[in-house]
Amino acid sequence: MALRLFNSLHRRVEEFTPLFPDAEFIGFYCCGPTVYDFGHIGNFRTFVFADLLRRYLEFRGFRVNHVMNITDVEDKIIRQVAATGLSLAEFTGRYTEAFLADLATLSCLRPHHLPKATDYIPQIIDLIQRLEQRGIAYRAGDGSVYFSINKYRACGCRYGQLVTLDPEAQRRTERVSGDSYDKDDLADFALWKARVAGDGAVFWDSPWGEGRPGWHIECSAMSMALLGPSFDVHLGGEDLAFPHHEDEIAQSEGTALQQPGKPFVKHWVHAAHLLVDGKKMSKSLGNFFTVRDLLSQGFLGREIRFLLISAHYRETFNFTREGLEGARSALARLDATIAQLTERAGSAAAETGTVPSGLETAFTEALDDDLNVSKAWAVIFDWVRETNGALAAGSLSPTAAAARLQAWLRVDGVMGLGGRPAEEVPAVAMALLEKRNAAKAARDFALADTVRSELKALGWTVEDSKTGSKLKRL
């Protein structure tokens, strides 16, 4: 069996194979955040999914070169820079750091490259010049440079690879914004935006005068600079498919830098949106939660991650508080099994050279099927129940427990949940536990129950077993 992935380019599930079979790495690009504010968990759904896909590709034996850009120049950023009086670098630096911290909170592996748009101005200019030389880019009266979709098509290229376009219908509803009057065609988009008064100190010199790059060209420039003119996987939120990704293809393939027969990107992968109360989570609707919001409500990053990867990436997913609490309960059950397994295994080591466990085989089969995480979780929770049963029956040898643990660790290398961070039991709680044990020994159950309530009030729950009593964090 091989990994099969939905490719937006062909709107069907396809076997994943590297674009260059002999290449050492798979080129993997994910459109990153615009750093003008804290990201919300809807944004992070895509990034967590990118992390999951990268981890799974690695699990499947590929070496991945993971690039995620940071958009650090854009309208909203410029507005904020003007409002705060900070420099562009200072302002975006803050939110870039916050973004990376949130990414780490959600147990995402750090991408290998995190290029910032402002570090790639020369590459962006080169790209636009090349498009200009090929007659695809043109300079408008306002000093901006636009991409001509008609000229691009005249070169034999296809515009409309990711979406089906009806130019007539589009034209009817397209808004005519102030700066569009200089375009030859309403659908054309900006490659370079001439400096305007509101830009303040945010501008660069270019062959077309002072200005700044258009949004779409940034990703073309950064991805091609780091991964070459053709690479394997390009990922992003579904809202980026059009026009952002479509324009990225046009700009990149418009340069004709690709080898004959090689596309800009082989597999386009789009992650569906996160909804809140059935509506898209977004800044403009105000119906969003940041990672920080949820952390301050006592949730852990791994619980948020679990929820975000509990549903298939191509389905919209409704975020609710109850869902997050459910994720916490499910994860706690999993944690308990792993803890028991660890205890049972002790210092025993799994036998070397063991064949992949049933868990790993079924897990792989599930994720090979277009990253069917729902199926994968079903596999994992079946395994949890089965393992708990064996544990309860005492039929698991330390070696067998170690083997199960090892299998889980490999699976978790993909899911990335990690263990629950250990929390030291405070002295007060320990004292109460001893007090309760004494009361129990004296068969003073009323006192024992009172003490148990006190512990609960402190956030600790008591679990009695044949081997003694334990405290667990609520």
Added chain:
RNA sequence: GGCGGGGUCGCCAAGUGGUAAGGCACGGCUCUGCAAAAGCUGCAUCGUCGGUUCGAUUCCGACCCUCGCCUCCA
């Protein structure tokens, strides 16, 4: 208006032309001083109406509802 997704148990969510995974919540039993944890166990005929078929939740058609993209957006 154009394009593209969805409607499956209280909630979340897989899936298949032959009577529907898993998670959370809920009920019963076992265990327990009582609980908790764990195990066992119970709990849906798949938006509506037609059609194709021996048989459809799964295919086709119509309709209803809903979300997204077409404009900055993960």
